[in-house]
Amino acid sequence: MDQLTATIGASAALRPHEAANLVEVDDLKVHFPIRSGIFKTVQGTVKAVDGVTFDVRRGETLGLVGESGCGKSTIGRAMIRLREPTSGTVRFDGVDLTTLKTGALRKMRRRMQIIFQDPYGSLDPRMTVGSIVSEPIETHHLASGAAKKERVAELLGLVGLDPKYVSRYPHEFSGGQRQRIGVARALAVEPEFIVCDEPISALDVSIQAQVLNLLTDLRSRLGLTYLFVAHDLSVVKHISDRVAVMYLGKVVEIGPPDQLYAAPGHPYSRALLSAVPVPDPVSERKRKRVILKGDVPSPVNPPPGCRFHTRCWLYERLGKPENCRTIDPPLEVLSGEHRAACHYAAEALKTDVGIAHLDLSSSIRRGTPDSALALLKAGKAVEVTEAEKAAAAPAADTGAAG
Amino acid sequence: MAIEEAETGVDAPTIIEVSPEDARRATIEQSGRAIERNADKLLQVRGLSTHFFTPDGVVQAVDDVSFEVDYGETLGLVGESGCGKSVTALSVARLVPNPPGRIIAGEILFDGINVLKLSDDDMRKLRGKEIGFIFQDPLTSLNPTLTIGYQIAETIREHMGLPRKAALERVAELLAKVGIPRPKDRLNDYPFHFSGGMRQRVMIAIALACDPKLILADEPTTALDVTIQAQILELIQTLSDEFQTAVLMITHDLGIAAGMCDRVNVMYAGRIVETGTVDEMFEEPKMPYSWGLLDSLPRIDDIRGARLRTIEGMPPLLITPPDACRFAARCSYVRDVCRTDEPELNARGDSGHLARCWGTETGGWIS
Numbered sequence: 070m071d072q073l074t075a076t077i078g079a080s081a082a083l084r085p086h087e088a089a090n091l092v093e094v095d096d097l098k099v100h101f102p103i104r105s106g107i108f109k110t111v112q113g114t115v116k117a118v119d120g121v122t123f124d125v126r127r128g129e130t131l132g133l134v135g136e137s138g139c140g141k142s143t144i145g146r147a148m149i150r151l152r153e154p155t156s157g158t159v160r161f162d163g164v165d166l167t168t169l170k171t172g173a174l175r176k177m178r179r180r181m182q183i184i185f186q187d188p189y190g191s192l193d194p195r196m197t198v199g200s201i202v203s204e205p206i207e208t209h210h211l212a213s214g215a216a217k218k219e220r221v222a223e224l225l226g227l228v229g230l231d232p233k234y235v236s237r238y239p240h241e242f243s244g245g246q247r248q249r250i251g252v253a254r255a256l257a258v259e260p261e262f263i264v265c266d267e268p269i270s271a272l273d274v275s276i277q278a279q280v281l282n283l284l285t286d287l288r289s290r291l292g293l294t295y296l297f298v299a300h301d302l303s304v305v306k307h308i309s310d311r312v313a314v315m316y317l318g319k320v321v322e323i324g325p326p327d328q329l330y331a332a333p334g335h336p337y338s339r340a341l342l343s344a345v346p347v348p349d350p351v352s353e354r355k356r357k358r359v360i361l362k363g364d365v366p367s368p369v370n371p372p373p374g375c376r377f378h379t380r381c382w383l384y385e386r387l388g389k390p391e392n393c394r395t396i397d398p399p400l401e402v403l404s405g406e407h408r409a410a411c412h413y414a415a416e417a418l419k420t421d422v423g424i425a426h427l428d429l430s431s432s433i434r435r436g437t438p439d440s441a442l443a444l445l446k447a448g449k450a451v452e453v454t455e456a457e458k459a460a461a462a463p464a465a466d467t468g469a470a471g
Numbered sequence: 472m473a474i475e476e477a478e479t480g481v482d483a484p485t486i487i488e489v490s491p492e493d494a495r496r497a498t499i500e501q502s503g504r505a506i507e508r509n510a511d512k513l514l515q516v517r518g519l520s521t522h523f524f525t526p527d528g529v530v531q532a533v534d535d536v537s538f539e540v541d542y543g544e545t546l547g548l549v550g551e552s553g554c555g556k557s558v559t560a561l562s563v564a565r566l567v568p569n570p571p572g573r574i575i576a577g578e579i580l581f582d583g584i585n586v587l588k589l590s591d592d593d594m595r596k597l598r599g600k601e602i603g604f605i606f607q608d609p610l611t612s613l614n615p616t617l618t619i620g621y622q623i624a625e626t627i628r629e630h631m632g633l634p635r636k637a638a639l640e641r642v643a644e645l646l647a648k649v650g651i652p653r654p655k656d657r658l659n660d661y662p663f664h665f666s667g668g669m670r671q672r673v674m675i676a677i678a679l680a681c682d683p684k685l686i687l688a689d690e691p692t693t694a695l696d697v698t699i700q701a702q703i704l705e706l707i708q709t710l711s712d713e714f715q716t717a718v719l720m721i722t723h724d725l726g727i728a729a730g731m732c733d734r735v736n737v738m739y740a741g742r743i744v745e746t747g748t749v750d751e752m753f754e755e756p757k758m759p760y761s762w763g764l765l766d767s768l769p770r771i772d773d774i775r776g777a778r779l780r781t782i783e784g785m786p787p788l789l790i791t792p793p794d795a796c797r798f799a800a801r802c803s804y805v806r807d808v809c810r811t812d813e814p815e816l817n818a819r820g821d822s823g824h825l826a827r828c829w830g831t832e833t834g835g836w837i838s
Contacts, residue, residue, distance in 0.1 A: 136696035243785060273551040274723060275782035278767035282779055300697065307769035307779070330771065344701035345771050346726025350749040352772070353730035360705055361698045364666045427772055 088163065091262055091294050092125040092148060097157035099140070099147050103369065113369045117143040119318035120157070122400075125262070130288065130295040132309030132326070134302055134341075138365060139315040145264040145298045149181045150174060161262070179209050182255035186267035188247035192239040198225070198250055199235035205257040224253040229283060245276035252283065262294045269304065281308060302345050306330055311406070314338045317376045318368055320400065324407030332418055334409030336383040339423030347427070355426040373397075375412065383417055506542055506684060506715045510583035513684055513717050514540040514563065519577035521555075521562045524570060528790040532558045532572070534741040537816075540685065545711065545718040547732035547749070549725060549764075553786065554738040556721045560687045563719070564602055565594055582684060600630035603678030603716075605671070605707070607690040613662040613670060619646075620658030623677050630681045645676040649706060668699035675706060682714060689721045704731060725768060729753055737761050740786045740797040743816060747824035757819045757826035759837070760798045796829065804830045804837050 099118040102111045118140040125131045133141045146152040148159050150166050159166045161177060169177060182205075185191035192201055202221045206212050212220050222232035228249040239247055248268060255263055265284065269277040285308060287293060299305050305312055306326045313323040314335065322335040333339045340359040347353055361380045366372055378384045378393040392412050400408040403418070411417060517537045523530040533555040540546045548556040561567045562574050565586060579586040582601065589597065598604075606612040614622060623645060624638040633641065639658060646654035649672040662670055671691065678686050688707065692700040708731060711718050720731055728735050728749065735752045737745040737760065745758040756762055763782040784801040787793055796802070799809040808829050816827040830837035 136698060274725075274764060275551065275767045278769075278779040278781040279783075281769065282781060285778075301769075302697070303769045303771040303773075306771055307773075340698055342771070344697045346700075346704075346724060346730050347770065347772050348725035348729045348753060348765060348768060349772070350729040350753050353726070358701050358705065360702055364668060364699070 089126055090124040091127040091162060092296075093158075093160040094124070094144070094148060095122050095158045095160070097121045097144065097147060097159060098155045099143050099152055100155040116318050116368050116371060118147065118154075119368075119371070121315075121318075121320050123313055123320060123323060125294060125296055126310075127261075128288075128292060128294055129310040130297050130308055132305035132312040133296060133298045133315060134300065134305045134312060135315035136300060136341075136365060138317075138368065140318045140368070141298045141300075141315050142266055144315075145183070145266050145296055148296065149178070149183060149262075149264055151183065179258045180260055181262040181264070182258065182260040183264040183266060184248075184251050184255050184268045186270050188244050188251055188271060189239075191251055192247060194239055197236050197238055198230075198242075201239070201250060202235075202253045202257055205254060209258050211258065220257070224257055227256065227287070228253045229279075243276070244272050245279055248272065248280050249283065252280075252287070256287070256291070260293070262296070265295055265297045265299075267299055268297075270299065270301070277304070284308065302330075302341060314341065317365060317371050319376060319410065321377065321411070322409040323400065324403070324409075325405075328404070328407045331424070333423065334403045334407065334414035334417055335377075335411045336381050336413075336417050336422075337377045338409070339417065340380075340382065341423075342427070343423035352426050357422075357425055359423050375410075382422065383411075383413055387413060387416065508542055508582075510580065512539045512580075513542045513544075513582055514719075515578075515580040516559075516563065517578045517580075519559065519562055519574065519579065521558050521567055521572060521574050523572045530789045531741050531792055532789060533562060534789075534792070536577075536738075536741075536743055538736055538743060538746065540717050540719060542684070543711075543715040543717055544734065545708075545720055545732045547728040547735040548719065548721045548738060549723065549728050549735060550738035551723060551764075551786070553789075555741040555789075556738050557689055559738070560689055560719055560721055564598055564604070564687060565589075566598075596630070599626050599683075600681045601684050603680075603683035603686040605674050605678050605686060605688040605691040607693050612674060615662050618659050618661055619665070619673055623673070623680055626677055626680045641680070642676070645680060646673070648679070648710070649673070649676045650702075651676075667695055668702060671695060671699075671703050672706065675703070675710070679710060679714065679716070683716060685717045685719065686711065687719050687721075690723070691720075692727070693723075700727075707731070725753075725764060737764070740792060741789050742797060742827065743825075744798065744828070745826045746816070747819075747826075748822070751822065751824045755824075757824065757831040758798075758828045759802045759804050759830070763801075796827070806830070806836065 097118055098120055101115040101117055103113045103115060104110065105112050121144060133144060135141045143152060147154045150159070154167050161181065164177065166174065166177065199221055202224055203217055206217055206220060221235060225232045225234065230246060230249050230253070239250065242250065268284070269280050272280060281304065284295070288295060297305060297308055309326055311324065312326050312329050313320045314337065315321065316337050322329060322333060322338045329338065330342065333342060340361050343357065343359045347356070359382055363380060366376070366379055372379045374392070374394040374396055375398055381393070384390070384393050390412070396412070398410045398412045400410045401414070402408050403414055516539070519533055519536045520531070521533040523532055536559055538546070548559060550556050558567065563579055563586070567574060574587065581597070584597070586594070620639055620642050623642040624635065627633055627638040627641055628635065642658060643654045646657065651657060651669060651672055665673060691707065692703050695703060704727065707718065710716070720728070722728055732749050734746065734748050736743050737752070737758065739760050745752065745756060745761050752761065753765070756765065763780070766780040767782060769779060782801050787797055787800065793799070795811055795813055796809040799805050802809065806829070814827050814829045814832065816825045817832065818824065819826050819831065829835055
């Protein structure tokens with residue numbers, strides 16, 4: 070297995086003359102026509118993705134987060150051309166995917182793969198695990214005969230499944246194990262880039278952690294680049310090097326998680342953050358939620374100007390400034406790599422709305438006897454001083470009393 | 472459909488920013504509603520066992536479970552899929568599908584009434600009137616062929632004997648209460664006219680229609696987006712405070728349990744393995760499975776990049792549960808006694824905090 074790791078690692082990470090960006094998305098639009106009536110005339114357009122520009126750097130995990138219908142999955146699919154973009158370009162390692170012909174596209178596809186959300190629906194129930202994992206190897210003529218069998222066994226070992234299960238069927242596995250099969254299938258062609266489309270949303274908490282750890286391990290061992298699409302902000306923070314927040318077909322904020330979560334510049338990011346439940350009753354009681362009224366507007370007729378202004382707390386607070394209704398704000402730099410698309414990001418940054426009582430820096434997993442210690446061992450950056458330990462203890466006392 | 476649903480509610484973009492603590496205090500103070508008490512505790516479940524008789528064998532989904540819910544209290548039932556949390560709630564309402572399921576042992580006292588001895592007719596009167604329900608999937612739990620107004624009015628007419636017109640007025644009142652804009656105009660709408668969040672509001676309106684003493688909420692926000700989830704949870708909390716309704720909140724999300732509940736029961740493989748106040752459960756859990764759940768969760772308030780701890784392995788099959796601690800096979804603190812004898816659910820301290828673990832009992836090896 071180590072040999073396999075070495076070969077894949079070399080092929081993916083150590084290519085000479087490579088640019089820093091593996092994938093470059095430029096003004097990408099994906100629109101779906103709505104047809105109705107007996108003549109199936111086009112009645113309107115769902116603007117699922119409406120002008121999105123960002124890069125994915127070689128070796129990084131870019132988290133793409135947003136609520137259902139915001140277009141995050143559509144972007145993931147359009148980036149590997151499982152969906153045809155309406156306009157804009159997707160450049161993969163310098164090659165524009167949107168204009169590639171079938172044959173050339175198939176060759177490129179070897180370098181990019183996808184892991185789907187539903188570990189039940191994404192595996193053919195009539196194929197054995199062995200044939201599921203070897204199918205991409207055959208499609209791309211990578212190996213045959215004994216070499217192919219050996220490779221399948223290696224791949225199953227790599228994702229933590231016993232290679233003796235090759236002749237079993239998907240229904241004999243649990244959800245977490247199936248997701249591992251999906252990961253093995255994606256890795257079979259030695260890809261450089263993997264779109265992880267909500268890969269753990271359908272799994273139980275303890276199994277989620279196993280799959281997340283697996284994805285993290287594989288990334289560092291094989292030098293992979295991920296686009297990690299998810300709705301769960303905690304998961305995205307955990308796994309991503311950079312995070313992009315989407316709302317109604319647009320990226321509204323992008324940046325390194327430490328900056329984006331500690332000081333979000335877009336009012337929507339703040340509302341989203343404030344809504345995430347934290348498994349800590351003391352901070353849950355103190356935190357203030359920004360309750361957004363109503364639902365996300367229709368992507369058929371997105372509001373003019375800033376798409377979020379119809380639900381924006383900052384817009385209300387600033388006395389409904391006109392430019393929010395008329396001008397769609399572009400992504401602008403807040404600091405370093407942190408960018409947000411809001412005319413009044415500076416105002417948002419002045420408040421503590423959405424992040425009050427959310428201590429992002431010194432959380433110690435209390436409860437487990439050796440957890441603080443485990444954290445200390447896990448990361449060099451983590452320093453739990455005596456003062457911090459003492460600070461954590463009284464918090465627990467007041468919580469129990471109140 | 473997804474296209475039409477968006478118009479609901481966009482007309483009132485006022486923003487509330489509240490901390491749960493402040494909001495609760497305010498509602499409790501102003502409501503002052505006194506609830507009628509016919510027993511010591513609202514709900515007492517003793518030795519409940521619900522088994523499913525399947526061709527593969529008897530699945531012991533819930534096995535000897537005992538707990539209590541006080542008047543006005545929110546009790547969380549947390550655990551992973553298949554641990555028996557939903558079956559426990561269904562058993563309380565006697566809604567376990569039979570066959571294959573059957574309550575084979577135990578006693579359920581609701582407000583002093585022995586639920587398991589009630590006739591089907593009396594049980595029907597209790598459900599809906601005294602016990603309200605909010606389920607995970609609001610689309611499949613509403614009848615798609617009936618208007619929203621009719622579905623809510625049905626409950627009210629059945630249980631409160633109000634005439635049609637008065638019932639519809641009460642429906643409009645309830646819809647306003649759960650935050651549906653222009654409620655009178657929406658009485659004749661069908662469920663598909665509503666978005667997921669709005670449908671869940673309708674479910675809550677139905678659950679509250681007859682001022683129940685208990686609401687069974689089974690993963691009420693799992694199908695919803697996080698900002699909509701925040702709306703719905705806030706609504707459930709405010710209304711349960713206002714009406715002094717007890718809530719049995721079934722959830723796999725420990726964050727929701729931390730924010731919503733007064734006390735929490737952790738379930739594993741058909742058993743309650745730990746119970747305590749929400750602060751005890753999150754600050755000083757006394758059972759390795761509870762630690763495992765807390766540790767395997769990526770947290771928004773956690774230091775980034777620390778490797779997640781996982782619980783290796785799988786829960787045992789409930790057809791042949793081990794005659795020992797059911798978590799022993801996955802526990803990193805396991806000793807010989809755990810593999811041969813099952814520990815009791817017994818006290819940790821004198822505050823009512825209970826755990827089922829040999830290692831954390833007095834004189835145990837985990838401290």
